[in-house]
Amino acid sequence: MANILVVDDEHGIRDLLSEILNDEGHAVELAENAAQARAARLRERPDLVLLDIWMPDTDGVTLLKEWASSGLLTMPVIMMSGHATIETAVEATKIGAMAFLEKPVTLQKLLKAVEQGLTRGTVQSRDPRWAHAMQEAAPPSHASPITPLDGDQEALAASQAFDLDRPLRDAKDAFERAYFEFHLAKEMGSMTRVADKTGLERTHLYRKLKQLGVDVSRGKRQGN
Secondary structure: OOEEEEEOOOHHHHHHHHHHHHHOOOEEEEEOOHHHHHHHHHHHOOOEEEEEOOOOOOOHHHHHHHHHHOOOOOOOEEEEEOOOOHHHHHHHHHHOOOEEEEOOOOHHHHHHHHHHHHHHHHHHHOOHHHHHHHHHOOOOOOOOOOOOOOOOHHHHHHHOOOOOOOOHHHHHHHHHHHHHHHHHHHOOOOHHHHHHHHOOOHHHHHHHHHHHOOOOOHHHHHHO
């Protein structure tokens, strides 16, 4: 069982997520704004945070940046939003968020993200080097303080190094290219698993990869 903090200004979403996570055996703390989230973070020391981006007092990205700069980002954070842009998702990832869930959040994606987050958080909590680094210095705004546990390191690094001073279409293509390269490397080139991970039909996936100029053999070569 884990302690999970859910931060969302919508009452219905808080109740729904709380019910799902309680059914999975987790203890859930609820916050409807950043002020309550700050208090809960200090009081409960959650194992994982589900954080909404758009909130009336302080938005989720600002709160995430605040935790990172003060050394309080010692737990995995999963961002949620129904209206966030790719730029916002990329910014949150660079600050330290481990994942992004688009609303309405499906049960399967929620549980999978929570499981991965808790697994990552458990390993990190056992690594004194990671804990020391988080306490000694705030992470730079251009990099994530969360150490990846699996997947191809080069692909992950590429996915977090975007030049945003470019037209939106170019920035979007760069993000999608890095996203698919990361999953190809992680799944060792298995198109079936990549299709499952990304939620795309295989035909659509092949077409998308070709459009982006992604080398589909890269993951297979690295996995050999």
